[in-house]
Amino acid sequence: xxxxxxxxxxxxTKTGKRxxxxxxxxxxxxxxxxxxxxxxxxxxxxxxxxxxxxINKGEISDGYSVSRQAQAKFSLSLESAIPNQTALYFCxxxxxxxxxxxxxxxxxxxxxxxxx
Amino acid sequence: xxxVTQMEGPVTLSEEAFLTINxxxxxxxxxxxxxxxxxxxxxxxxxxxxxxxxxKGSNKGFEATYRKETTSFHLEKGSxxxxxxxxxFCALTVTGTASKLTFGTGTRLQVTL
Numbered sequence: 001x002x003x004x005x006x007x008x009x010x011x012x013t014k015t016g017k018r019x020x021x022x023x024x025x026x027x028x029x030x031x032x033x034x035x036x037x038x039x040x041x042x043x044x045x046x047x048x049x050x051x052x053x054x055i056n057k058g059e060i061s062d063g064y065s066v067s068r069q070a071q072a073k074f075s076l077s078l079e080s081a082i083p084n085q086t087a088l089y090f091c092x093x094x095x096x097x098x099x100x101x102x103x104x105x106x107x108x109x110x111x112x113x114x115x116x
Numbered sequence: 117x118x119x120v121t122q123m124e125g126p127v128t129l130s131e132e133a134f135l136t137i138n139x140x141x142x143x144x145x146x147x148x149x150x151x152x153x154x155x156x157x158x159x160x161x162x163x164x165x166x167x168x169x170x171x172k173g174s175n176k177g178f179e180a181t182y183r184k185e186t187t188s189f190h191l192e193k194g195s196x197x198x199x200x201x202x203x204x205f206c207a208l209t210v211t212g213t214a215s216k217l218t219f220g221t222g223t224r225l226q227v228t229l
Contacts, residue, residue: 004159033216044219045216092160094215104165105215107152109157110159
């Protein structure tokens with residue numbers, strides 16, 4: 001089983017609909033992240049969280065919200081989806097406690113979202 | 117701010133050819149540097165990393181040296197295989213920024229027989 005699991009893997013939704021992407025991890029890491037990947041742009045950070053009470057905006061948070069339901073779960077919501085939110089979304093985790101490795105991130109397999 | 121610039125792809129090579137993918141960076145602090153690889157249909161996996169100047173990261177025959185004087189972290193492999201076909205991302209993170217990664221745009225590598 002994957003250490004970082006994202007659901008769904010693929011989703012097509014209509015403009016204006018609310019959609020939630022879910023991420024769960026079994027690595028026991030404190031830090032979790034949501035990134036968006038667009039062709040030719042690399043990955044951009046949407047939100048990140050240090051723990052269930054600590055949520056922070058990334059570079060491109062407009063139009064998105066998140067919820068850290070537990071240490072192992074971090075969900076991304078699009079309140080009213082629009083076509084330019086069509087992208088590949090990745091959840092990632094990293095370990096706060098091991099200073100030698102605390103900058104390494106572990107990624108899920110991604111969710112391909114299409115907004116029509 | 118922080119940024120990463122890597123060569124555009126796609127890069128097409130024959131099996132056993134030498135690979136170089138260029139990566140340069142700008143950073144406001146003292147960065148750690150990474151190469152991540154994304155195989156088709158999968159998430160990103162860490163390929164190698166270097167945390168201080170002159171460090172060489174290596175893994176699976178790939179290597180990259182952290183060059184502070186040229187702000188570069190070029191990825192090299194002496195003999196590529198078809199199984200190396202993937203998208204390669206150069207990235208950095210700076211101490212004190214919560215391990216947030218700044219990525220390059222990615223370089224697609226295609227290796228043919």
